[in-house]
Amino acid sequence: MNSFTGPTVYIPRDTTALSLGSDKVARSIQQIADEKSLPLHIVRNGSRGLYWLEPMIEVQTERGRIAYGPVTEDEVENFMAAECWLENKNHPLYLGPTEDIPYLKNQQRLTFSRVGIIDPLAIDEYCALDGFAGLHKALQDSPQEIVSTVTESGLRGRGGAAFPTGIKWQTVLNTPADQKYIVCNADEGDSGTYADRMIMESDPFCLIEGMTIAGLAVGATQGYIYLREEYPLAEQVLRDAITIATANNYLGNNILGSSKAFAIEVRLGAGAYICGEETALLESLEGKRGMVRAKPPLPAIHGLWQQPTVVNNVISLASVPIILSRGANYYKDFGMGNSRGTLPFQLAGNIKRAGLVELAFGPTLNSLLHDFGGGTRTGKPMKAVQVGGPLGAYLPAQQWDIELDYEAFIDIDAVLGHGGIVAFDDSVDMSEQARFSMEFCAVESCGKCTPCRIGSIRGVEVIDKICNGERVEANTELLEELCETMIHGSLCAMGGMTPFPVMSALKHFPEDFSSSVSRSSTGLERV
Amino acid sequence: MTTAINLSIRQVEVVTNIVNTMQALPGALLPILHAVQDKLGYIPPASLPLVAEGLNLSRAEVHGVVSFYHYFRSTPAGNHTIQICRAESCQAMGARALESHAKKTLNIDYQQTTADGDITLEPVYCLGNCACSPAIRIGDDVHGHVDTDKFDQLVSTLRTHVVEVK
Numbered sequence: 033m034n035s036f037t038g039p040t041v042y043i044p045r046d047t048t049a050l051s052l053g054s055d056k057v058a059r060s061i062q063q064i065a066d067e068k069s070l071p072l073h074i075v076r077n078g079s080r081g082l083y084w085l086e087p088m089i090e091v092q093t094e095r096g097r098i099a100y101g102p103v104t105e106d107e108v109e110n111f112m113a114a115e116c117w118l119e120n121k122n123h124p125l126y127l128g129p130t131e132d133i134p135y136l137k138n139q140q141r142l143t144f145s146r147v148g149i150i151d152p153l154a155i156d157e158y159c160a161l162d163g164f165a166g167l168h169k170a171l172q173d174s175p176q177e178i179v180s181t182v183t184e185s186g187l188r189g190r191g192g193a194a195f196p197t198g199i200k201w202q203t204v205l206n207t208p209a210d211q212k213y214i215v216c217n218a219d220e221g222d223s224g225t226y227a228d229r230m231i232m233e234s235d236p237f238c239l240i241e242g243m244t245i246a247g248l249a250v251g252a253t254q255g256y257i258y259l260r261e262e263y264p265l266a267e268q269v270l271r272d273a274i275t276i277a278t279a280n281n282y283l284g285n286n287i288l289g290s291s292k293a294f295a296i297e298v299r300l301g302a303g304a305y306i307c308g309e310e311t312a313l314l315e316s317l318e319g320k321r322g323m324v325r326a327k328p329p330l331p332a333i334h335g336l337w338q339q340p341t342v343v344n345n346v347i348s349l350a351s352v353p354i355i356l357s358r359g360a361n362y363y364k365d366f367g368m369g370n371s372r373g374t375l376p377f378q379l380a381g382n383i384k385r386a387g388l389v390e391l392a393f394g395p396t397l398n399s400l401l402h403d404f405g406g407g408t409r410t411g412k413p414m415k416a417v418q419v420g421g422p423l424g425a426y427l428p429a430q431q432w433d434i435e436l437d438y439e440a441f442i443d444i445d446a447v448l449g450h451g452g453i454v455a456f457d458d459s460v461d462m463s464e465q466a467r468f469s470m471e472f473c474a475v476e477s478c479g480k481c482t483p484c485r486i487g488s489i490r491g492v493e494v495i496d497k498i499c500n501g502e503r504v505e506a507n508t509e510l511l512e513e514l515c516e517t518m519i520h521g522s523l524c525a526m527g528g529m530t531p532f533p534v535m536s537a538l539k540h541f542p543e544d545f546s547s548s549v550s551r552s553s554t555g556l557e558r559v
Numbered sequence: 560m561t562t563a564i565n566l567s568i569r570q571v572e573v574v575t576n577i578v579n580t581m582q583a584l585p586g587a588l589l590p591i592l593h594a595v596q597d598k599l600g601y602i603p604p605a606s607l608p609l610v611a612e613g614l615n616l617s618r619a620e621v622h623g624v625v626s627f628y629h630y631f632r633s634t635p636a637g638n639h640t641i642q643i644c645r646a647e648s649c650q651a652m653g654a655r656a657l658e659s660h661a662k663k664t665l666n667i668d669y670q671q672t673t674a675d676g677d678i679t680l681e682p683v684y685c686l687g688n689c690a691c692s693p694a695i696r697i698g699d700d701v702h703g704h705v706d707t708d709k710f711d712q713l714v715s716t717l718r719t720h721v722v723e724v725k
Contacts, residue, residue: 051688051703083690221685223646229687261630262686264699300593303630305684319588321627380689381651387690418647454689456651468650472684
């Protein structure tokens, strides 16, 4: 591979690029190259996350990587005829140097610094771009030094709960036990989020490195990645990456000759949203129904098989290597208030330029939706935005100038969550969305606590009554009371946060709940 | 005593092998159920006693786990399983219209299989393809920007493919 002299062409193969036909594109390019006896070197990189340009092909030139996109299957013949593997500025799909595309250039990619650049399974490419630098540092530090660095960095759980990662690690470090565990929560079930998937598919060694550092920090020798079944490509990439990392002594019983041990196993979920909740996830890993546990005891003290366990989201763990290699202050200097570092925002739904935007905390939704996102894909006015997954509030336009910061969002009864941002145009009926939130909760509730299990079903019924014009005032009051009960009486965020989208829809878009609105029946059936 | 009525000899072999190979894993039940479904296409209710005995669990406990998870199925699926994403990002791009189109053209509801045993339709809550909504999954392949035309095209490819195989 190193002796290769022909032009290099990068064709992404993450789930989204594949969903737009990138495999077929790669095959066609290879075929045409073979026919013309062109010595093209095709690299299957991850995706840069500029998804509206996928399949986005990059070619290596003297002045760096040049992008073209979207190069769909239909465009391949023309792409090859125009000799695009050389820089062809006149080609209609020419985008210029990749790093100069404003969408990418205006980001602050720390956690995603390698994503889309390298072949995800090429460990030498990973190492060449600072890969395992954090692990090398961690091997020189004491466990307490590692934990202190993470604490000082201000990193908070990126899965949504935003609990300080260092404090969680400290608890596990301080709890004596023969066996401790690192559990990576890769049950990324929130609609509008795909950052975890991107890390796992496009830079899996980064997650492996982060988990290994966590293991060294708290004294855990076994790690589990609890991955959702809906991500078959991520599963394949992770399993391959673990094998490669083990063969290269980055995992195993003698990590880089240090005599320290750490192993990782991938475990698959089975289509239960609730297993993204950390205690339900632990139950599931133990081979049980994904029933939420009451807390306390905290998983950090009584976690997997009752042993001290770090449960962290993919992005939290994947942010650790750069914190170790560059230092706590480097990371902490990004962000605002108590939200330090960066968050990979994910633009989704009805948005023109959908994709991953990693930025320091603090930009406004408006800047993401318009400067990056370019407004709706349908071209209609944007009406509502749901931030933070199915348990996040719907925000109307007047709230889009609030800074994206954990505390600022809590102040308006909303959540940043995992950074997913789903845009809706003005054809959306917010009563349908509110109803769906309750319906989703009913489908996915583990059933352990009553407010969630029964409240969600009653919630669907009450919303139907309001929309049908039955005793609107009394039923609206009842819905509000029900939501209060769910918020305060549920065991976990499933029942405790489902009221957020419901109440925000009712509060900001009351006109949609009127019985005079004509409704499609398609979304209103139970499954 | 294990009774495995209604299982074929091959099914008994497959399940027994899986249980024997994996029973020592910590938290082995989900990996075992995945392996059974991967091999047999579903988890036959009659196989539960074999799994239960191998893990020293009650049959009720195993049934409780199988029935808790949406992904595990107790009956065989069609030749192809199509999952349509029902989550918010896809809703914002027309998933409601897509799912009603799918049900109408295939003439089945969710969790049902076409009369010819060819296609099973299932709902799914997010495929992580939210930048290209609406999304569907056929087998392990995810498709993005799926409107009704693209859906029909994909279905007709599946149907043609089956004829070729036969």
